[in-house]
Structure formats: C-alpha cells, structure tokens
Amino acid sequence: MVDETLLDIVVTTEDREECIALIDQLLSLIYTNDSSLLSFLHSDVPEIFSKFFLNYLQTTVDSQSKERILRKLRDEVSHLEKISITVAFRPSRNSLEKMVSQVRKQYGSNMVMEVHYNPEIIAGAEIVYKGIYRDMTSRKKLDEVLNGMKGKAL
Amino acid sequence: MKDFQSYLTETGEVGFVEGSRSCIVMASGLPGVTSQEIVMFENSEIGQVMTLKKDSIEILLLTKKSIRVGSKIVRTKEYMSITMSPELLGKTLNSLGYLVSLGKAPGAFSAKKPEEARRIEIHPPGMSERKQVEKQLETGVALVDLVLPIGKGQRELIIGDRKTGKTDFLNQTMISQARSGVVCIYAVIGQKRTDTLLLDQFLTEKGIRGNTIIVSSTSADAPGLIYLTPYVAMTIAEYFRDQGKDVLLILDDLTTHARAYREISLLAKRLPGRGSYPGDIFYSHARLIERAGAFTKASITCLPVAESTLGDLSGYIQTNLMSMTDGHIFFDIELYNQGNRPAVNAFLSVTRVGHQTQSKLERELSNSISSFLVIYDRMKQFMHFGTEASASAQNILVQGTRLDMFFNQGSDVIFDISFSIFIIGCIWAGKVNDMKPFDFKKKISSLYSIYSTNSDYKKKIVSLVSVDSFKELIAIIKRDGDVYFTHI
Numbered sequence: 001m002v003d004e005t006l007l008d009i010v011v012t013t014e015d016r017e018e019c020i021a022l023i024d025q026l027l028s029l030i031y032t033n034d035s036s037l038l039s040f041l042h043s044d045v046p047e048i049f050s051k052f053f054l055n056y057l058q059t060t061v062d063s064q065s066k067e068r069i070l071r072k073l074r075d076e077v078s079h080l081e082k083i084s085i086t087v088a089f090r091p092s093r094n095s096l097e098k099m100v101s102q103v104r105k106q107y108g109s110n111m112v113m114e115v116h117y118n119p120e121i122i123a124g125a126e127i128v129y130k131g132i133y134r135d136m137t138s139r140k141k142l143d144e145v146l147n148g149m150k151g152k153a154l
Numbered sequence: 155m156k157d158f159q160s161y162l163t164e165t166g167e168v169g170f171v172e173g174s175r176s177c178i179v180m181a182s183g184l185p186g187v188t189s190q191e192i193v194m195f196e197n198s199e200i201g202q203v204m205t206l207k208k209d210s211i212e213i214l215l216l217t218k219k220s221i222r223v224g225s226k227i228v229r230t231k232e233y234m235s236i237t238m239s240p241e242l243l244g245k246t247l248n249s250l251g252y253l254v255s256l257g258k259a260p261g262a263f264s265a266k267k268p269e270e271a272r273r274i275e276i277h278p279p280g281m282s283e284r285k286q287v288e289k290q291l292e293t294g295v296a297l298v299d300l301v302l303p304i305g306k307g308q309r310e311l312i313i314g315d316r317k318t319g320k321t322d323f324l325n326q327t328m329i330s331q332a333r334s335g336v337v338c339i340y341a342v343i344g345q346k347r348t349d350t351l352l353l354d355q356f357l358t359e360k361g362i363r364g365n366t367i368i369v370s371s372t373s374a375d376a377p378g379l380i381y382l383t384p385y386v387a388m389t390i391a392e393y394f395r396d397q398g399k400d401v402l403l404i405l406d407d408l409t410t411h412a413r414a415y416r417e418i419s420l421l422a423k424r425l426p427g428r429g430s431y432p433g434d435i436f437y438s439h440a441r442l443i444e445r446a447g448a449f450t451k452a453s454i455t456c457l458p459v460a461e462s463t464l465g466d467l468s469g470y471i472q473t474n475l476m477s478m479t480d481g482h483i484f485f486d487i488e489l490y491n492q493g494n495r496p497a498v499n500a501f502l503s504v505t506r507v508g509h510q511t512q513s514k515l516e517r518e519l520s521n522s523i524s525s526f527l528v529i530y531d532r533m534k535q536f537m538h539f540g541t542e543a544s545a546s547a548q549n550i551l552v553q554g555t556r557l558d559m560f561f562n563q564g565s566d567v568i569f570d571i572s573f574s575i576f577i578i579g580c581i582w583a584g585k586v587n588d589m590k591p592f593d594f595k596k597k598i599s600s601l602y603s604i605y606s607t608n609s610d611y612k613k614k615i616v617s618l619v620s621v622d623s624f625k626e627l628i629a630i631i632k633r634d635g636d637v638y639f640t641h642i
Contacts, residue, residue, distance in 0.1 A: 131183030133168040140163075 002076045002110055003056070009048050011093075011100045013114040016077055022049055023074045030063050030070070083107065086116040086126040088137075158194055161228040169193070169227040172210065174220070177377050178421045179213040181227050187211060190275060192232050196225045202234060202378065204422060212422055214378040216250065234274045236386055238393040239265030243337065246354055246368040247390075249382040254350070254370060272393060274385040278444035287448045287480075290511040291402070291455050294330035294568030295323060297561040300516070300578065301500050301523050302483055303508035306400055307448025309456045310505065311475050313467065314485025314497070320459055322565035323485070323496050324404050325356060327457070330568050331402045332362035337394045338402045341387035342370040344380040344410040380414035388445050388454075395452045403446060407459035408439060412471045429470045439471075440478045467502070481505040494558075495565050500527055516571070518624040519578060523557070530554035549587070556581045559595055572612075573605050575619040575627070580639050582624075583631040601639070614638065 002010075010016050022045060029037045037057075041050050056073075060066050083103055091099065096115065103111050107129065118126075122138035162168060169183030179201060187193065191203045199219055205212035215221065236251040245253055245263070252260035287305035304310050314320050328338045342350050350370040357363045369387040371380045384405045391401040405411075412435055419432035427433045439458075446456035458479065460472045465487055467473070476482055481504040490497035509517060533550050537543060543551065560577055563569060569577075577598060580586055586594050604611050618638065621627050631638070 128168050128183075131167050131169055131185040133162060133166050135163060 002080065003073070004109075005052055005055075006073070006077070007104075007109060008097075009052060010077060010080065010112060011096050013082055013112050016080060016112050018046075019049065019077050020074060022053070023070050023077070026053065026057075027067060027070055027074075030066050080110050080112045081107070082114050083111055084114040084116065084126075084128040086118050086121060088117075088119050088121045088123050090117050091115060155194070155200070155230070155232075158196055158198060158226075158228060161194055161230050162226075165229040165231060167229050169211070171195070171221055171223050171225045171227065173223060174215075175421045177215045177418060178204070179215055179221055181211050181213055182209065184211060184227060184229055187229050190233055192230045192234060193227050194230055195221050195227055197221070200230075201227075204418075214381075214418060215376055216378045216382075218374075218376050234382065234385075235271040236274060236389055237263060237265065237268045237271050238390070239268050240397070241265040241267070242367050242390060242393075244364045244366070246350065246370060247386070249369070249371050249375075249379040249386050251386065270393075272389050274382065274389045276389075276392075276445070278441065279447075279449065283449050283451075285448050285450055286510070287453075287507045288511060289453075290508070290571070291327075291336075292330050292334070292571055293323070293327040294570075295326055295496055295498075296563055296569045296574040296577075297496065297498050297500065298323075298483065299569075299571050300574055301520055301527075302481070302498070302503050302505045303512055303516070303520070304455065304457075304505060305448070305508050305511040306455050307446070307453035308481070308505070308507050309443050309446050309458070309479040310508075311460055311479040311482035312457050312485070313460045313462055313472060313475075313482050315462050315465060315487045318485035318487050318490045319495055319497050319565060320485050321406070323483075323498075324406065324457065324459070325353075326496075326565065326568055328357070328366065328402065328404070329360050329362055332357075332365040335365070336400045336402050337391075338362070338366040338404070339387050339391050339394075340366065340368050340404045340406065341384050342368060342372075342406055343383045343408070344371055344373050344375070344414055345406070347372045347374070377414045377417045381411065381418060384408070384411055384442055388442055388456075391454045391456075392445065395449060395454050398452050400452045401454045403454055403456045405442075405456065405458040407461055408475060409461045409471050412439070431470060435471070436474050436478075439474060443475075443478050480507045494562050496563075500524070501531070514622055515619065515624055515627060516575070519575060519627075522582070522624060523578065526550075526554070526557070530557070552587050553581060553584075555591065556586050556589075556594060559591060560598060567602070569602065570605070572616045572619045573602060576615050576631075576638065577601075579619070579624075579627045579631045580635060583628045583635055585631065585635050585639050597639075 010019050026037065029040055041053055057066055060069060085099065100113055103113060120139060122142065124137040126137055127134045167184050167186055169181045171179055171181050173180045187203055189203055189206055193201050193203060193213055195201065199217040199221065201213040201215045203211055204214045246255065247263065248254050248260050251263055253263050254260050287307045289306040291304045291306045293299055293304060298304065312320050312324065328340065332338045340353060342353065350368060353368060357366050367390060369383055369390065371383040387403060387405065391403045394401050412431060415435060415438055416431050420426060420430065424432050443456055443458060446454040458475060460475050462469060462472055467484065484499045484502040485497050486499035489499060509520065512520060530550055533547055537551065560581065589597065605615060615638065618630060619627065621630065
C-alpha cells in the first residue's frame with residue numbers, strides 16, 4: 001500500500017516518473033554524508049516532494065534502512081496502475097486532483113492518470129483502462145445525432 | 155476493412171505497442187483479443203495475434219513498415235480470410251488476397267459476384283468427407299505416369315536440389331491438368347518477383363492462364379506474408395473443391411516456408427529445436443497438407459516442393475514432409491547433369507497410393523519397367539568393367555537405351571499415357587532395336603505429332619492400349635505394330 005501522502009502528490013504518470021527519478025537520485029546520494037542529501041532535497045527538488053521525503057527519511061538514521069525504505073517506495077510507485085484519460089482542455093493541478101479523487105473512488109487508491117489533451121473531442125473524455133476503451137465525448141454524441149439526422153433526411 | 159476509429163468504437167478495446175523485434179510486436183491491452191485475430195495499428199497496418207500471455211500479446215506484422223512504440227492497436231474481431239469467387243481464375247494474388255500485377259501496387263480483389271469469405275485456418279476435413287484415391291492424375295511426363303503414378307487427391311512431395319528441373323516438371327503437370335479442366339493453383343512461396351512474372355508469362359503463353367491461379371509472396375515480403383502463402387492457396391483450393399472441381403495445388407516450396415516460420419519463431423523468442431526450427435514446424439506443415447486429399451465432392455492433389463542440399467534426403471524439413479505425404483519424386487542432380495529431363499531418380503522415388511489408380515495393364519507395365527530398370531542399371535555398371543556382353547545382355551542394353559531416350563522427353567513435351575504405353579510396348583516388342591538413337595527420337599516426335607493432330611490415329615492407339623495385359627499388348631504390337639509404328 002503506497003503512503004497516502006505520496007498518493008496526494010503522485011497524481012499523473014508524469015508525477016510518477018518524476019518521483020521515480022527523484023528516488024533514484026536519493027539512492028545514489030544515500031551513502032554520502034547527510035548534508036549533501038539534505039542540501040539536495042532543499043535546493044534541487046520541487047517543494048511538494050521535498051517535504052514528503054524530508055519527513056519520510058527523518059524516521060530512520062542509518063543509510064541501509066533508508067535505502068531499504070526508498071527501494072520499497074520506488075517499487076510501489078512504479079506499480080501504480082495507469083488509467084488514460086483524454087480531455088478537451090489543459091487541466092490545472094486543482095482539476096487533476098479532483099479527477100484523480102474520482103478515479104480512485106471508482107477503481108481503487110493505487111491509480112495514476114495519464115492525461116492527454118485533444119480539443120477535437122469538444123468536451124467529455126475518452127478513457128482507457130486495462131485495454132478497455134470508452135468514448136464519452138461530445139464529439140461522439142454529436143456524430144451520432146448528425147448521422148441519425150442524415151439517415152432520416154435520406 | 156474498416157478504419158481504425160470504427161474498429162475502436164465497435165470493439166471498445168485498445169492496446170498499446172510496448173516494443174517490437176522486426177516482424178514481431180509486443181503489446182499490452184486488448185483484454186478480449188483471441189489467438190489468430192487480426193488487429194489494426196494506428197497507421198492502418200495490420201497484424202495477426204500470435205501469442206497470448208497473461209499481461210501482453212505478441213503480434214505478427216503483416217507488413218514491412220515499422221510500428222512505433224506507444225502506437226495504439228485495435229481488435230477487428232476478424233480472422234484472416236479471403237474473398238472467394240470463380241473470378242479468381244487467371245489472377246495472381248498475394249497472401250492478403252490482393253491482386254498483384256506488374257508495376258502496380260497490390261489492389262484489393264473485388265469480384266462482381268463475391269461468393270463468400272473463407273478463413274484461411276481451418277481444421278482438416280474428417281474421414282467421413284474423404285474417399286479413396288481412385289483416378290490417376292496425368293502429369294504428361296512418361297516416367298512419372300507409368301512408373302511413379304500420382305492419383306487425384308494424393309499428396310506427393312517433389313524433392314531435389316536447386317536447378318534440377320522440379321519447376322519444369324510442375325509446369326508440365328500444370329499444362330497437362332489445366333488442359334483437362336482441372337483448376338491449378340500455384341503457390342510461389344518467398345521467391346523472387348521475377349519468378350512469379352515468368353510463371354505468369356509461361357502460363358499465358360501455354361494458353362492455360364484462365365484455369366490457373368497464382369498465390370505469391372516474394373522474398374522481399376514480410377515473413378508473416380510468406381508464412382501465410384500456402385494456407386491462402388489451400389483455402390482457394392478448398393473453395394474450388396467445394397464447387398465440385400478437381401484441384402491441383404503446387405506449394406513451391408515448403409523449405410522456404412519453414413525458414414520464414416523459423417525466422418518468426420526465433421524473433422518471438424520461442425525455444426528453438428533441431429536446426430533452430432520451432433517445435434511446431436511439423437504441425438504447421440502437417441495441418442496444411444492434411445487439408446488436401448480425395449473428397450466426396452472432388453479432390454485436391456497437393457504437390458509440395460522441398461529443396462534438398464547436395465542430394466541429401468535426410469534433412470529435417472525434408473524428412474518431415476516425406477512422412478506426411480503419400481510419396482515423393484526425387485530429382486537427382488547427377489541425372490540432371492547427365493542430361494536427363496526429367497531428372498527423376500526412379501529408384502529413390504516412392505508413390506504410395508498412385509498404383510491403385512492404374513489399370514491392370516498399367517500396373518503390369520509399371521512392374522515390368524521397374525524391374526527392368528534395376529536389371530538395366532546393374533548391367534550398365536557391369537559393362538563399366540569392359541566385359542564382353544552376351545546377346546541377351548546386349549539386348550537389355552539396347553532396350554534400356556531406348557527406354558532412357560523415351561523417358562528423356564525434355565521439359566517442353568507432354569505425352570498422353572496411352573501414347574506412352576504404346577511406345578513402351580513397341581520397345582518391349584523389339585520394334586525399335588534396329589533404329590539408330592537419333593532416328594528413334596525423331597520417330598517418337600513425329601508419331602506424337604500425328605497422335606496429337608490425327609484423331610483417327612489417336613483412337614486407334616487408345617483402343618490398342620485398352621487390352622487387359624501387357625503380354626497381350628506386346629503380342630498385338632509384334633503382329634500389327636508396323637501399322638501403328640513403322641508405316642505411319
């Protein structure tokens with residue numbers, strides 16, 4: 001089970017990639033002195049991640065335990081399930097968080113979203129999960145209506 | 155076929171390309187996809203599902219174009235099938251059923267009356283739909299028709315080294331059969347494009363193009379297309395069989411087919427077996443050849459071709475094919491180099507069901523020739539020591555030489571069985587012993603020309619060879635042979 005605080009941060013597949021890259025960097029710094037690890041977390045890492053990892057790593061002192069924790073975390077993050085969503089707008093962070101909370105309510109907590117932007121769908125969303133495709137877009141609805149009208153007219 | 159978006163809306167399933175190795179694509183998604191199903195990529199290229207794994211699938215690409223990682227894939231809920239119509243006769247198709255013509259890109263085949271679409275992978279028919287091989291398939295090659303007869307519905311392997319006259323023999327057989335109304339299907343498997351064009355040209359020149367179909371894949375095609383070629387040809391053969399027409403199907407050649415399948419299997423990382431071929435190479439050929447045979451509706455005579463190396467008949471694919479066919483005709487490179495056309499080695503060739511299609515006279519004649527060829531061969535070896543031959547030995551040598559000359563008929567001559575029996579009768583009756591070799595050859599040529607053009611003469615010969623026993627035939631030829639042979 002992935003830490004809930006981390007799940008709040010890792011919302012999209014891009015977040016996941018960023019998180020994994022960060023863990024890899026932390027793993028490479030873990031056996032150097034503590035100051036370099038801390039300075040890295042303070043200076044080079046986005047704030048949301050920095051806060052999480054500082055809290056997370058505070059609980060342990062020795063490097064081996066830190067490594068074990070980070071590796072476990074990396075494994076859990078990389079196994080988060082992906083759901084692909086195409087929308088007609090570029091969602092803000094706030095929108096993404098709202099979307100992911102809905103997704104996690106439906107499919108479970110260990111979900112991340114791969115969000116695509118395609119204005120051609122007009123509105124609504126295309127969703128792909130475990131190979132199942134659902135088209136819930138206005139484009140499809142509009143096509144259906146127009147084709148129906150065309151059929152009647154002919 | 156429909157477009158990508160239509161399939162996506164229709165099936166509601168999508169997959170993504172995770173990686174590719176040449177003609178094999180690994181993909182995720184498509185939870186409901188089935189084995190052998192056709193899938194479509196985002197760029198409208200198609201592939202066939204090869205392997206289903208727990209979380210992924212392997213797809214055999216049916217195109218040479220590369221597929222990008224991350225591309226979407228959709229199911230089509232369709233399987234490889236070919237549109238069937240009598241209008242296929244005279245056409246050249248590729249493995250996807252598209253028409254192939256010189257200088258043009260393959261175009262979809264659309265018949266005025268498309269009768270049905272048939273799946274190319276089906277189970278072979280069971281025993282209840284089959285019957286015994288009863289009729290002979292005339293090849294027009296005297297040695298084969300008399301000594302190694304092939305029955306309609308027989309599966310006879312044509313095996314030999316490169317350039318030993320296998321294709322010439324197959325062409326002679328096709329001419330002979332197409333002229334008698336049999337539908338001939340020639341599967342050109344992974345050969346040069348020029349080979350297909352030359353075959354097309356040859357069949358047109360001989361006036362039999364209207365009764366033949368070429369299914370071709372070239373060495374430049376994707377291995378998936380090469381692999382499917384014989385299955386497509388067999389499916390077309392089954393269609394014409396179900397129309398009540400006898401079919402001659404030539405698969406040229408299955409060693410190339412096996413190599414294409416080996417390439418696919420190795421790329422799919424399947425465990426290699428003997429000669430690096432996959433474990434199911436036998437199954438892939440057996441399930442194909444098993445679809446031919448004599449059926450209650452009509453027959454499919456299958457002549458698969460296998461290429462040997464340095465006359466070695468013990469290769470893996472070659473022995474596999476031998477074990478699943480009803481005999482084999484071996485084309486010997488040594489005989490070819492000695493000038494024999496066809497270069498058939500009668501001692502190393504086998505026909506398992508062909509003899510049951512022969513009449514009593516033909517069987518007697520076949521036995522006599524077979525045993526004579528053994529004696530003649532021994533005698534020739536004996537004479538190498540420079541021994542002075544007795545009269546009877548000399549007689550055997552003269553008779554054997556004439557027989558050799560007759561069987562060495564060339565690659566562009568076709569003899570009717572009746573005519574061949576008559577000539578053999580003349581040789582056995584001693585009518586040709588005094589003739590010089592050149593005169594004998596000339597005589598055969600002139601007699602066959604008369605036989606082909608003079609219907610009265612043909613009728614006479616046919617009635618002459620309708621006797622019951624070989625002895626009787628020899629007696630008649632000894633008595634009245636001059637009427638048919640010398641004074642004509």
